[in-house]
Amino acid sequence: MSTLFSQLRKRWDLKEDISNKELLFYVKIKLKEDPDNPELIYVLAELQRHLGETKEAIKSYKETIQLTDQRTQQRGISLEQQLVLRRKKVFETFLLYTLFPFLVILLSAIIYWNMSNKPEELNGSNKEPQFAFTNWLAKRQLVEIMSTLKKQNPEISFESNGSVTQSTEDFLLSLMKPNSLSQLKREQQESLDKGKNKGKEAQARFQCAHEAPVQCTKQEMSLASGKPRKGVAVLMQSYWAILKTEKDCKKLESSIETIIKQLNFRESEKEIKVILDSLSIECFSQAKDIENTLKQARKLQCTDSSYINTIYWYKTISYHRAGKIKEAQAAYRCYQDALKHAEKIGDITLSEVASRHRESAVLAWLYFGDLPTAMNELITARKTLKGRKNKTASMLRVISEINLDLMEAYVTDNVDIETFKALLEEINSSGLLTDPYKQIKDTLTAIYYLQNKDNATAIISLQNLRSRYKLIPEFICGWDWSGFIHSLETSTYDKEMKEKIIKLVAVSSCEEPQPMEQRIKSIDQILQWIQAH
């Protein structure tokens, strides 16, 4: 132990000969400067033990142990903190190295996504804004329009267009320009209008011998003078699109009266006024409002007699609905005379002549049950257009409607199978029938084969009809079956057959509103009945 004291004397630069008591005193001074130093306290305890101060030595020893323990604990805590820090650093490094490849992939995916969705660059030379989706739609519609044009006008050649160097593709692109199609349509319309106007001048002089002249007031007949105003025709073309969809006739009449009052039509704009008035008469007639239909017909006749066939059409229907058969017959004769007059004078288009004959057939059949006259009128209408080499779209449309009327007449008359099949073939191959007309065609075909006991073919037609009703998004009224139903009353078919035919007619009729599921159910019931026989 004396070695320890000697070493301390040396370390603290004390004389070798100083006593342990003096050393103890020196240690106590040092402890005042550093009271928590366990080494000094241990030296103090040793010195106290050597000097016989046992109690104080024990106390100092305990204090040394206590301080040493505290130091050990502090070292432990410090080590633990270091470990936590180290572990955190390792975890961060681990995360970085593990997630880095995923981050790279994610970043690449975002860049790839953005590159793929980069908006299409607009062509600098084109001033019009272009949108990929809209253009895509427009192109699809263009292709559809072109194929329809080609179908309806086989005589159209896309290579010419006044330029030998222009390719078909260039021509198609030229049609993409705004209003190019309307330009084509306008040119066609203008040529039609020229012929129409000449015809109207001649028709204006027509006075039917079967009815008394209509008494009109000066106010009704006279319109303001002046040149046609720019914009009025366009306004009416635009407003027409809205007014024609109006089903509330009183509202329609009020809208038309308001606009007529606002515009104060001039003599030179008479045709526009007549077109507006014809909308009212059509609406009232469809609503079976006899009084207002006749009122509008008189008004129209006073304004302009160029729509004379239209006027007699509505008069015939209205008088018939009112039970005034003599007046209806007179109006129908006036219709026929007006048509003859127009044909004699000439200058009404062939499509119009054919349409008027078709309408004449419809009147004869639906209101007077006169099948021979109806057949004759339909055949005349067909002949008017069939011989033409270059048929326009409107001619083809009229032919398709005439053919369907003729089909009803054939089914009513139950013509021979060859005649019926020839007509059916022509209708099927024309590709001009709209969806509502296709339903009528299938219904008539099914009835024809049903009444001729060809059940197998009737089933095929009914299945076609069933498929159509399953697929069409909306049932559209397009046929007046009243003449056909009326003819059934005098037919010689047995009661059960009559019932089934009437049920089938109801399936394709809009007189009886019913959901599509009900129509399909009725077809299924008729199919079951046929299969059972």
Add this chain to the structure above:
Amino acid sequence: MNNLISLDSLTDIVSNSVGILIIFAVINLIHDDSKTYQLEIPIEHATELKPIFFIAKGDRILPINMTKIFESTTVQITQGMSENKRIFPLDYFGLYGQVDSKENSGISFHVHDISQWSKTQALEKNTSALHKSITHIDPKTQFAYFFVYDSDDETASNGFEAFRQARKYLKKYHIKTGWQPVSAENPMIICDEAFNESCTYLPAYLGKDTP
């Protein structure tokens, strides 16, 4: 032998590359699917229903009262305000009209201000004019037709999102919808197909939907 070439690194590289390629393939497939979804091809069909017109621009929708619009247009035309393709005000929710006699294809309607129009959120509010105009549509006799602003500036005027929301809402009431894109250069035009074949306003359904 252990000091010769080790294949461990090569295996890691190959497996990582294959993994990345698979991820790209999956992303590509998802991308293709979304493309198909984005092209919502409208299938139009003939109808006897009457169109009720709306314009969708930005996040707003305007129900159009055609009677009022045409009455205003008539007044402007009779006063000679429409001559020389002049754009004239209609005093109707920031709409302006234009008549181009030479074009012979109807009247164009331009949108100058949409601040008075209802936002699409108003669809759900029972008291809003937009909600009322939609609930007044009778699905048995009417359908909704939208002129949707198609613009490359999505935030400012593209009306597709508003239209989609309205269409979804209308579907709940079994009301059919139809639409056509319009823009500032090719505005909404009201015309009749008797004078211009492209002037049709028909209901449409999406290819994925059953009619």
